[in-house]
Amino acid sequence: MKIAIVFGGLSYEHEISIVSSIAMKDVLRNELVYIFIDKNRDLYEIPSSKINSKLFSSGNYSKFDKVFLKKGGFYKLSGLFKKEQNIDFDVALNLSHGGDGEDGILSSVLDFYNIPFIAPRTEACVVSSNKFITKGYAQSVDVLTLPYKYYTKSDSIKVDMFPVILKPVKLGSSIGVAIVKNQEELSYALDVAFEFDDAIIIEPFISGVKEYNLAGTKVNGEFIFSIIEEPQKTEFLDFDKKYLDFSRTSKAKEVDLGEKLNNEIKESFKRLYNTIFEGSIIRCDFFVVEDKVYLNEINSIPGSMANYLFSDFQDLFTKVASNLPKKKHIPITYEYVNKIQSAKGK
Amino acid sequence: MKIAIVFGGLSYEHEISIVSSIAMKDVLRNELVYIFIDKNRDLYEIPSSKINSKLFSSGNYSKFDKVFLKKGGFYKLSGLFKKEQNIDFDVALNLSHGGDGEDGILSSVLDFYNIPFIAPRTEACVVSSNKFITKGYAQSVDVLTLPYKYYTKSDSIKVDMFPVILKPVKLGSSIGVAIVKNQEELSYALDVAFEFDDAIIIEPFISGVKEYNLAGTKVNGEFIFSIIEEPQKTEFLDFDKKYLDFSRTSKAKEVDLGEKLNNEIKESFKRLYNTIFEGSIIRCDFFVVEDKVYLNEINSIPGSMANYLFSDFQDLFTKVASNLPKKKHIPITYEYVNKIQSAKGK
Numbered sequence: 001m002k003i004a005i006v007f008g009g010l011s012y013e014h015e016i017s018i019v020s021s022i023a024m025k026d027v028l029r030n031e032l033v034y035i036f037i038d039k040n041r042d043l044y045e046i047p048s049s050k051i052n053s054k055l056f057s058s059g060n061y062s063k064f065d066k067v068f069l070k071k072g073g074f075y076k077l078s079g080l081f082k083k084e085q086n087i088d089f090d091v092a093l094n095l096s097h098g099g100d101g102e103d104g105i106l107s108s109v110l111d112f113y114n115i116p117f118i119a120p121r122t123e124a125c126v127v128s129s130n131k132f133i134t135k136g137y138a139q140s141v142d143v144l145t146l147p148y149k150y151y152t153k154s155d156s157i158k159v160d161m162f163p164v165i166l167k168p169v170k171l172g173s174s175i176g177v178a179i180v181k182n183q184e185e186l187s188y189a190l191d192v193a194f195e196f197d198d199a200i201i202i203e204p205f206i207s208g209v210k211e212y213n214l215a216g217t218k219v220n221g222e223f224i225f226s227i228i229e230e231p232q233k234t235e236f237l238d239f240d241k242k243y244l245d246f247s248r249t250s251k252a253k254e255v256d257l258g259e260k261l262n263n264e265i266k267e268s269f270k271r272l273y274n275t276i277f278e279g280s281i282i283r284c285d286f287f288v289v290e291d292k293v294y295l296n297e298i299n300s301i302p303g304s305m306a307n308y309l310f311s312d313f314q315d316l317f318t319k320v321a322s323n324l325p326k327k328k329h330i331p332i333t334y335e336y337v338n339k340i341q342s343a344k345g346k
Numbered sequence: 347m348k349i350a351i352v353f354g355g356l357s358y359e360h361e362i363s364i365v366s367s368i369a370m371k372d373v374l375r376n377e378l379v380y381i382f383i384d385k386n387r388d389l390y391e392i393p394s395s396k397i398n399s400k401l402f403s404s405g406n407y408s409k410f411d412k413v414f415l416k417k418g419g420f421y422k423l424s425g426l427f428k429k430e431q432n433i434d435f436d437v438a439l440n441l442s443h444g445g446d447g448e449d450g451i452l453s454s455v456l457d458f459y460n461i462p463f464i465a466p467r468t469e470a471c472v473v474s475s476n477k478f479i480t481k482g483y484a485q486s487v488d489v490l491t492l493p494y495k496y497y498t499k500s501d502s503i504k505v506d507m508f509p510v511i512l513k514p515v516k517l518g519s520s521i522g523v524a525i526v527k528n529q530e531e532l533s534y535a536l537d538v539a540f541e542f543d544d545a546i547i548i549e550p551f552i553s554g555v556k557e558y559n560l561a562g563t564k565v566n567g568e569f570i571f572s573i574i575e576e577p578q579k580t581e582f583l584d585f586d587k588k589y590l591d592f593s594r595t596s597k598a599k600e601v602d603l604g605e606k607l608n609n610e611i612k613e614s615f616k617r618l619y620n621t622i623f624e625g626s627i628i629r630c631d632f633f634v635v636e637d638k639v640y641l642n643e644i645n646s647i648p649g650s651m652a653n654y655l656f657s658d659f660q661d662l663f664t665k666v667a668s669n670l671p672k673k674k675h676i677p678i679t680y681e682y683v684n685k686i687q688s689a690k691g692k
Contacts, residue, residue, distance in 0.1 A: 057680035108454030126472035136486035332385040334403035
């Protein structure tokens with residue numbers, strides 16, 4: 001099975017998408033073709049043998065073939081006569097972290113052109129990429145979240161209890177996130193967060209809170225889970241550390257929280273995954289506070305696909321790629337238009 | 347200002363999109379160009395002077411120019427030498443009801459190609475097109491909804507109290523919706539609903555409940571509201587009636603619920619519209635039960651744009667078209683890639 005890795009994109013996480021995608025060369029045994037989306041949303045085909053991070057920072061990627069979208073796939077103009085040529089692959093993997101990749105834009109585009117892809121569909125992207133919508137969704141599926149306040153740019157913002165953690169609603173990888181310890185730090189943190197986004201949430205910051213990550217997917221109605229990992233962290237993972245984290249390929253160490261908590265984490269994952277996330281491999285990050293499980297966030301396109309959490313990622317990946325959700329057939333019959341026409345006697 | 351009306355699409359509401367779009371000829375004084383999306387998601391440019399509903403049911407639309415998407419707009423191949431030609435317009439209006447148009451696919455595609463458009467952006471589409479996600483979102487913005495149960499296809503479904511109303515989570519215009527009065531009717535209604543969707547919600551059905559519609563938008567941070575209307579209805583609007591409703595152009599009659607309820611409906615609208623719906627003109631349908639306001643549903647692309655609710659729709663439309671939300675600039679600097687490269691001494 002040949003995989004087209006679609007990466008880059010108009011996103012604050014453009015660069016981590018590059019390292020995450022390059023890491024897939026060491027993770028997947030599949031034949032790979034790379035489709036790079038540059039900051040102008042122009043697409044290029046990068047041969048797997050030529051890919052390295054410098055290619056992008058130098059701008060040299062633009063020497064490769066430009067790609068455009070048409071029904072069923074990616075195309076390029078090739079040869080002397082610039083003949084349209086279909087780029088060969090079986091399934092696309094959307095590895096464009098953040099921005100277009102995770103907010104539903106890219107998944108929608110792939111869907112619109114009938115390109116089979118591994119990634120959350122549009123709905124799942126929105127539910128997971130906007131932290132405010134995630135909170136409401138988690139509540140709907142009976143998964144706890146920490147209490148929070150939601151503010152838009154024009155709201156007056158008042159914080160009574162410190163420390164708090166302040167997050168732009170739409171960015172991943174800790175961008176614009178700040179731990180705010182007192183009133184003095186607040187206005188600077190707000191300026192930074194609103195620089196990135198028009199809306200924020202503010203949560204209590206619990207120092208030393210236990211965090212646990214679980215990745216998984218659903219194939220033919222059955223859940224397949226990774227191990228549960230307790231990620232290494234300092235106060236919280238900053239962008240530099242997360243950046244390196246996105247190229248992880250060595251296996252993670254399993255943590256055993258006892259049957260009750262292990263199960264509660266898995267059951268929470270199942271309720272969150274629902275039917276909405278079908279077609280994707282996601283990582284859910286949970287907090288455990290006083291033996292209760294709280295959702296921190298849903299990573300709908302986790303760094304290097306959270307391969308390091310699975311004992312046999314290749315097998316899992318193949319299963320997902322072979323069992324992508326199918327769209328329902330929508331019959332368009334013009335029954336009503338015909339009825340009106342015939343009522344008009346035309 | 348020249349408007350490109352994008353309509354049709356892969357949707358159960360394909361046909362009402364056609365009548366809704368044709369109605370816009372009587373509503374807008376702008377020069378119009380029509381971009382039709384057929385059931386195969388092929389695009390055609392239909393001249394405004396040639397459009398009528400029969401054109402689509404007969405399949406004759408395919409005699410017009412085929413259209414493809416490229417950065418900045420819609421293109422066609424024209425003349426003897428099949429030269430690429432940009433179709434001229436200023437702003438697109440997404441009038442593809444249901445399916446692609448309202449679920450975020452089409453808005454994402456327009457966004458991806460940097461085409462300015464009036465319609466909810468991807469997030470707002472998802473929040474309003476999936477009734478289950480709408481419920482969670484409404485709760486997050488402190489707007490009441492009727493109690494409900496959510497079920498996916500594999501769940502065992504138990505109803506204790508009748509009558510209930512059963513709705514596929516993702517379809518509009520009452521498709522697959524049934525009022526279920528007893529246990530016997532339930533399994534048939536479930537079969538029908540799951541024919542259309544993988545998930546449903548079941549709500550209590552309140553016979554004779556008062557329903558009120560309010561449309562509106564936000565321009566430069568200021569809300570502009572329509573009148574409040576009490577829509578005509580039988581038990582509930584079926585597809586035939588809604589179909590005709592989508593071509594409405596005559597003005598609706600205002601209802602006055604008294605200052606308190608009028609305000610509560612408007613304040614609920616504001617909280618729902620939030621920042622998420624910027625760029626769109628939406629209609630929110632509310633129930634009033636014992637003087638309390640409940641959201642029934644958000645129509646993110648209402649039939650014929652709910653023009654009949656506004657005293658001066660043309661003026662409103664022009665204001666929205668001239669003040670579309672802008673995307674934040676995302677700088678892509680390769681700072682981190684460069685840092686790694688320099689650490690490697692390369």
